[in-house]
Amino acid sequence: MRRFTLIAIPYLWLLALFLVPFLIVVKISLSDVAIARPPYMPQLDLSEGWAGLKAFFSELDFENFAFLTTDELYWKSYLSSLRIALISTLLALVIGYPIAYGMARAPDEWRPTLLMLVILPFWTSFLIRVYAWKVILAGDGVLNSVLVATGIISEPLQILNTNTAVFIGIVYTYLPFMILPIYSALEKMDDSLLEAAEDLGASRLSAFWMITIPLSKGGIIAGCFLVFIPSVGEFVIPELLGGSGTLMIGRVLWQEFFNNLDWPLASAVAVVLLAILVIPIMIFQRSEDRARERGE
């Protein structure tokens, strides 16, 4: 009996506040927008019993999903979100790998400090770290002032409100997620493997390609997914740093909901976004499970 209560408390909490809300989203995505409170129809009327239930289901349809495919704003936003997330992930890998590598090969007594320095930004506010780039990249911002004052450029660069600013923002805020898994893979690596390769005549570069990279593959995969998955649905970074031309689906969902008050369409956008993310999430989960099995 006690075991049952132990299981039931967190179970019911998650059912009520995670699964049920999600089912409501699915249901509303099949409804129609209406000028009412709440602004969608049909409403489920249980007082009419079975007939009410039947009438309710007969009015649900896939109209919103059909609309998502006809209006090019939506599929362009999905594609653009995936593209921005992919480019940012690759940039984060190229920037994060040397940092992780440098940390893993640093003197032992330095490593805890370096690790703390990577984790520290994670504890500081995400919103503030994104905002900092607004101060730096603005037309009259720090970067342009420095570049103009030193005579490198004569006209201020337009970086804020472009996709470039969004790339910088995503790479900056998610970089620790790339560095940490790669670092933990590289830290476990046995140095004698590299020495053996060099003794056998490999150059340092080919030893790096043939030994270090394959051995850190697990960390690279984990880091890429940890950056890619949250980037796709990102709202704050494109909203603060991107321009009006920066299409990202998290932003479209927000606007449909708060500005256009089209709850059914916002729900449909959410359902499709999740369907797109399920594939990378499953691949990630499987590669994590496999890594765990290898570890045991």
Added chain:
Amino acid sequence: MRRFSWFNATALSLGFAFLYLPMIVLIVYSFNESRLVTVWAGFSTKWYGELLRNQEYLDAAWVTLKVALMSSTIATVLGTLAAYVLVRAGRFSGRTLFSGMIYAPLVMPEVITGLSLLLLFIGIGLDRGVLTIVLAHTTFAMCYVSVVVSSRLATFDRSLEEAALDLGATPFDSFRLVTLPIIAPAVISGWLLAFTLSLDDLVIASFTTGPSATTLPIKIFSAVRLGVSPEINALSTIMIGLVTIGVISASLATKRAAVARARDEQAAART
């Protein structure tokens, strides 16, 4: 003895410059007399004064702190319970769904979590405000807590619990006297994680709040949406300062605890 090669030293210096320069810029400009970023008009702390006189920011800070304290505490209890169920309860029907519901919120885009909770709250007619933000934050934070705690529970020597039970302890006593002290560091870091996630959250709070409760991130977001604000620079500096002090003192405390433990163990070995 390993030393820094020139390549590693360059990679690390450039990398950490990238991670820290933006924050340093914010701190420096929070002391700028001028409202414009371009012009350095001399050192001044006037933006801190304006910030502390602004009742709206103070109210928002208080709401945020209240929400974070409540949600992280409930999330720690529920998350520890969930971790215990995941690692210790063995097989029960619906276990797959349960572990799915623990892991899914970690990868769920925030806009979807926020939207779905708002639709629930409206559906059941719950007034939106502090309570609904607490419910929302508790739900996603408990999943983070349970991941942190379950990884500690999984590496824990179970025979200690069994010994306590054999010696006549009730299951609750064995949990309270044996399990809890051992997993305590994980529970504390889970609480800290939940607290930080709640302090930091903009998207889910924006969906689930009502006109009565404005959190600090919502306030900051509306202030910086259109441009740079010197008050926010001052606020950022205060927040960065608090986090830095917190993280450094936590790491010093763990280091001191480790040293003390090593000394105790040596003393025990000598006797």
